[in-house]
Amino acid sequence: MIQVKNLTKKFGDFVAVDDITFSVNHGEIFAFLGPNGAGKTTTIKMLTTLLEPSAGKVVVNGNDPVQSPDKVRRSFEIVFQDQSLDDELTAWENMEFHGVLYDVPKLIRKERIEQLLTFVDLWDRKDGLVKEFSGGIKRRLEIARGLLHHPKIIFLDEPTLGLDPQTRNHMWTYLRELNKTEGTTIFFTTHYMEEAERIAGRVAIIDHGKIVAMGAPDELKKQTETSSLEEAYLALTGKTVREETSSATDDMRNRHRIWSK
Amino acid sequence: MKKIYILWLRQIKRWLRSRSRIIGSLAQPLLFLWALGYGFSSVFEKAGQGNYLNFLAPGIIGMGIIFTAIFSGIEVIWDRQFGFLKETLVAPMSRLHIMIGRTLGGATIATAQGIMVMFLAMLFGFRMEHWLSVFPAIGVMFLIALLFTSLGTMIASLLKDMQGFQLIMNFLIMPLFFLSGALFPLEGLPTTLSIIARLDPLSYGIDALREIFLGMGHYGLTVDLIALGSITAIFLWLGSYFFKKIQI
Numbered sequence: 001m002i003q004v005k006n007l008t009k010k011f012g013d014f015v016a017v018d019d020i021t022f023s024v025n026h027g028e029i030f031a032f033l034g035p036n037g038a039g040k041t042t043t044i045k046m047l048t049t050l051l052e053p054s055a056g057k058v059v060v061n062g063n064d065p066v067q068s069p070d071k072v073r074r075s076f077e078i079v080f081q082d083q084s085l086d087d088e089l090t091a092w093e094n095m096e097f098h099g100v101l102y103d104v105p106k107l108i109r110k111e112r113i114e115q116l117l118t119f120v121d122l123w124d125r126k127d128g129l130v131k132e133f134s135g136g137i138k139r140r141l142e143i144a145r146g147l148l149h150h151p152k153i154i155f156l157d158e159p160t161l162g163l164d165p166q167t168r169n170h171m172w173t174y175l176r177e178l179n180k181t182e183g184t185t186i187f188f189t190t191h192y193m194e195e196a197e198r199i200a201g202r203v204a205i206i207d208h209g210k211i212v213a214m215g216a217p218d219e220l221k222k223q224t225e226t227s228s229l230e231e232a233y234l235a236l237t238g239k240t241v242r243e244e245t246s247s248a249t250d251d252m253r254n255r256h257r258i259w260s261k
Numbered sequence: 262m263k264k265i266y267i268l269w270l271r272q273i274k275r276w277l278r279s280r281s282r283i284i285g286s287l288a289q290p291l292l293f294l295w296a297l298g299y300g301f302s303s304v305f306e307k308a309g310q311g312n313y314l315n316f317l318a319p320g321i322i323g324m325g326i327i328f329t330a331i332f333s334g335i336e337v338i339w340d341r342q343f344g345f346l347k348e349t350l351v352a353p354m355s356r357l358h359i360m361i362g363r364t365l366g367g368a369t370i371a372t373a374q375g376i377m378v379m380f381l382a383m384l385f386g387f388r389m390e391h392w393l394s395v396f397p398a399i400g401v402m403f404l405i406a407l408l409f410t411s412l413g414t415m416i417a418s419l420l421k422d423m424q425g426f427q428l429i430m431n432f433l434i435m436p437l438f439f440l441s442g443a444l445f446p447l448e449g450l451p452t453t454l455s456i457i458a459r460l461d462p463l464s465y466g467i468d469a470l471r472e473i474f475l476g477m478g479h480y481g482l483t484v485d486l487i488a489l490g491s492i493t494a495i496f497l498w499l500g501s502y503f504f505k506k507i508q509i
């Protein structure tokens with residue numbers, strides 16, 4: 001479903017993604033695991049046509065994101081790490097906008113929007129403007145939006161970051177169901193080892209833009225003779241997982257919020 | 262088609278929800294109409310040029326349009342910084358269509374703003390020769406709006422953040438407005454100024470509005486429309502060319 005060969009991304013002199021090679025099979029749940037700044041988001045951006053690689057080859061659902069971006073875009077859905085909602089629209093309008101852009105037929109759209117907003121406990125706030133929502137609520141809305149149409153591949157970039165445990169469980173249940181019934185390929189990134197161990201069929205551990213290990217969680221544990229993925233990770237990289245801190249974009253957004261009041 | 266419509270609708274909804282922006286962008290035209298319109302009218306009449314407010318109104322309508330249009334185009338930067346641009350850029354539709362939807366939305370808003378300025382000018386005493394000229398005038402307003410929304414989109418696609426914004430304001434929008442003949446007649450200008458005015462696309466827009474409203478103009482309606490139409494086409498093309506190249 002996804003083939004990546006010698007993929008590299010440089011920002012000036014800085015190498016964010018360094019010659020990585022991996023592939024994800026049809027119907028697989030695959031996790032990209034790594035600390036903040038490892039290059040996970042940059043890789044996802046290259047897979048989803050948002051960024052052009054500096055070198056290497058990518059094939060998503062049989063197409064090259066650089067050569068035929070439109071074909072690639074028809075095959076996936078993505079939940080971004082940082083916000084991508086329209087603040088000036090309501091929760092419902094954000095969902096509707098997404099549904100129209102992704103060709104979800106009107107009747108199904110109506111039904112699913114109601115189902116999903118109820119699912120993330122936002123149905124009674126459907127007419128609220130997104131700018132009035134808290135960070136956690138926005139995150140829930142974004143998850144709901146990401147499940148609106150059923151594509152071949154779903155990318156989720158740190159989907160559980162800032163998400164309450166209940167919605168987190170709901171989300172994984174829903175995604176697993178989708179994976180089972182529709183054979184949806186799921187590619188997600190996280191820096192929660194426990195989550196990757198529980199959900200993913202296979203993981204790739206990435207640090208400083210390089211893949212340092214790849215395989216089923218059990219294989220990695222066996223290989224390092226450890227009892228959890230977290231320990232395996234430590235054994236492989238010799239480092240603790242750094243927690244995600246707020247990004248520059250978040251800072252900018254906060255500043256704007258203060259400024260616009 | 263439906264996707265273009267929903268992109269258009271999004272722009273309109275955002276605009277309707279920002280009352281302060283609507284009113285704010287009427288303040289400047291209001292000031293110009295009031296201060297210049299009344300301030301220069303006696304000089305203008307003494308010079309045998311007729312009613313200055315009638316002459317000025319199309320210029321101020323153009324001003325209302327160009328500011329709103331360029332800002333709408335530039336909103337792309339805003340969307341990029343607030344993350345929403347990603348949402349549209351990964352959707353299964355071509356970037357050309359995204360650009361068209363956005364630009365039509367921005368142009369509609371700018372035209373609406375131009376129409377509001379027109380009514381405002383009428384309150385100040387602006388009179389067109391025949392009320393039916395409102396319809397072709399709105400068509401011209403939309404062309405001006407399309408042109409400058411595309412220009413805004415093009416600039417926004419090239420900039421990464423709002424830092425260059427003040428620069429654009431001072432070195433692009435202001436000169437485009439002041440050198441367009443919005444405030445003064447294009448007849449008998451010094452050569453340099455006359456050449457610059459000829460290069461300014463807004464000149465043709467305002468001149469066309471004067472032809473339509475008052476039956477008086479400098480270049481003639483045919484020249485105006487040909488110039489306006491072709492520059493709009495070029496800018497639309499440039500805008501979508503640069504929009505396609507955006508990376509996040």
Ligand SMILES: Nc1ncnc2c1ncn2[C@@H]1O[C@H](COP(=O)(O)OP(=O)(O)O)[C@@H](O)[C@H]1O
Pocket residue numbers: 011014016034035036037038039040041042043509
């Ligand atoms: N547009 C950019 N320009 C320069 N550096 C960038 C850009 N985007 C990401 N980086 C850098 O690339 C590295 C990897 O970032 P990212 O892929 O976001 O990491 P992750 O998602 O694993 O936390 C970071 O050091 C980040 O600062």
Ligand SMILES: [Mg+2]
Pocket residue numbers: 037040041042081157158
């Ligand atoms: Mg990231």
